[in-house]
Amino acid sequence: MKPGKLYFLLMAFVVFVSTAKAQDKSFNGVLTAYxxxxxxxxxxxxAATKTHTxxxxxxxxxxxxxxxPAEQLATWKRIQLSATRIGEAKDIDGQRDYFAILSDxxxxxxxxxxxxxAPVYQQYCPMKKVNWLSETAAIKNPFYGKTMLTCGQVTETLAAVK
Structure with a gap:
């Protein structure tokens, strides 16, 4: 292989890896805030929900x-809109309604x-019939709060991608 072609392929690989790492880092920032x-x-x-939103x-x-990815743009717009609506909600019930949309x-x-x-746990509340993601396998139900904090179950684990 010619040195010029090898250099081009190497640079393309570096750009690809850098782009993938940037996407990973930025999406993980979204997950952390979520x-x-x-x-x-x-x-x-x-109040804390408004701040973190x-x-x-x-x-x-x-x-x-x-x-x-182009096929994710509509989903991404719904994520942006529902996050905005959570911040605008006047009460915690309204926040929870928009959090359900955000979570989907x-x-x-x-x-x-x-x-x-890191591993992410998809969890499900059978009472509200909604899913959400969690950073831990322990259930802390965001839809019922302290009233039914441990109501739910882990339905899927998204393995960490390295």
């Missing part, structure tokens, strides 16, 4: 649009992007 919102809702904390919105905006779309994105640096 988990903070989930934990605030589980603790019935309206602002951080989530910032993390979502930090993901470069050109790094989101975060689950779709997490499964499609396969970029989570």
């Amino acid at each position: 988990f903070a919102v989930k934990n605030d809702l589980a603790a019935d904390n309206l 602002a951080e989530l919105a910032t993390a979502i905006k930090a993901v470069p649009a050109d790094k989101i 779309n975060i689950i779709i994105a997490a499964k499609a992007l396969k970029a989570n640096a």
Whole structure:
């Protein structure tokens, strides 16, 4: 192989790996912020949920649009919109309603992007019939908070992608 062609292939590989790592890092920032919102809702904390939702919105905006696969753009827009709506909600019930929409779309994105640096647990509340993601296997139900904190079950584990 000619040195010029080898150099070109090597540079293309470096760009590919760098882009993949940037996407991984930015999506993991979204997951981290999402988990903070989930934990605030589980603790019935309206004010902290608003604060962490602002951080989530910032993390979502930090993901470069050109790094989101075309087939995920609609999902990504729903993620952005539902995060905004959580921050605008006047009460915790409203926050939880929008969190259900956010969770549906975060689950779709997490499964499609396969970029989570640590295991992520998909959990399900049979009472509310909703799914969410968690950073731990322990159930902390964001839809019922302290009223039914441990209601739910792990339905799937998304293995860490290295």
